Amino acid sequence: MRDEGRKIMKSWRRSRPFWGGLLIVAAGLEVLSIPLAVSALPVAVMFGTVGASHLIALVMVIAGVLVWLQPGQRVFLGLIAVLLSMASFIYSNLGGFLIGMILGLLGGVLAMAWTPDNLPANRLDTVTVTVTVTVRSVLAAARTFASRMSAPRWAAAVSLGRHRRRLMSKRRSCAGTDTRAVEAGPAKVREPAG
Template sequence: MKSWRRSRPFWGGLFIVAAGLELLSIPLALDALPVTLMFGTIGAGYLIALVMIIAGVLVWLQPGQRVFLGVIAILLAMASFVYSNLGGFLVGMILGLLGGMLAVAWTSDNRPANRIDTISVVSALRAAREIASRVQVPRWATAAALGRHCRRLVPARRAWAETDTPPAQASSLAKLKEPTG
């Protein structure tokens, strides 16, 4: 259920449906259906409420149309101020505006988990450790290459650096040993 909610503008659709239900509940509570046939504005209130409920459900079912449906919900919420008892005593109008804005502003979270903006210190150290384990260079040679004596390496020393055992008469760099464990 949580993955379904995250894959669509759930809260925007919920607020739009709640706004439509609130706008629909006030005329139904007043038993205004016979009056609806006589006056057009009450019929417009019913129409606005029903279209908002449909738009809220469609926001859930068709997230690709969220911008269009959100704009429709915003326009209907503003029209409900005139046609439906000041927008359902402002509650329905505010719910509709909030739901429409949430639906328009929603973006899907389909980023891969290993993007550069989601890297933590722990994952960076883990990746560095994995890369170091794949490289087959002795640690003393790595220290020699990165140390202050980097400029002094000559081709003869490079040849023994590839062999994993330093010669006996090597400089102090050769005394660096790989830690055990």
């Protein structure tokens, strides 16, 4: 019975950015705990940032819980957590003495970077293909290609290559002229009527 519960919990954790959400919630709770300390409350009230730090901390906790509940929104929620962590540096006693800010930054980045395990098998980013090209494989491919080409085909391919090279050299020499005239061949010169 316990093993089934562990398997269910493990599959639930793997199907969402669990650790990113946990760090975001921990950061929010840590930032919230600093203004609630009895000895720090008069100092925080004197500076007037209690409302902003409470708001930042509560939104961070909500963002962390939403990362767990809606993994499809992980990039947006992670970005919100990163921005709130940076804002907590200013509004909440140096981001909860830097601990809350660092936890929030790490959690937000982990939430944004998380990808689901069950990607389709036909996606290109999941397939890794290693191609090794050796001299032997290139020579074997050339021999196979040459054996499939008969002599008349080789002659046609060579003459086509020569014809193409002649056209390309004409095009280069007539760089300022119309290319359609070069493709059509030499133009006939008309004599002026007169």
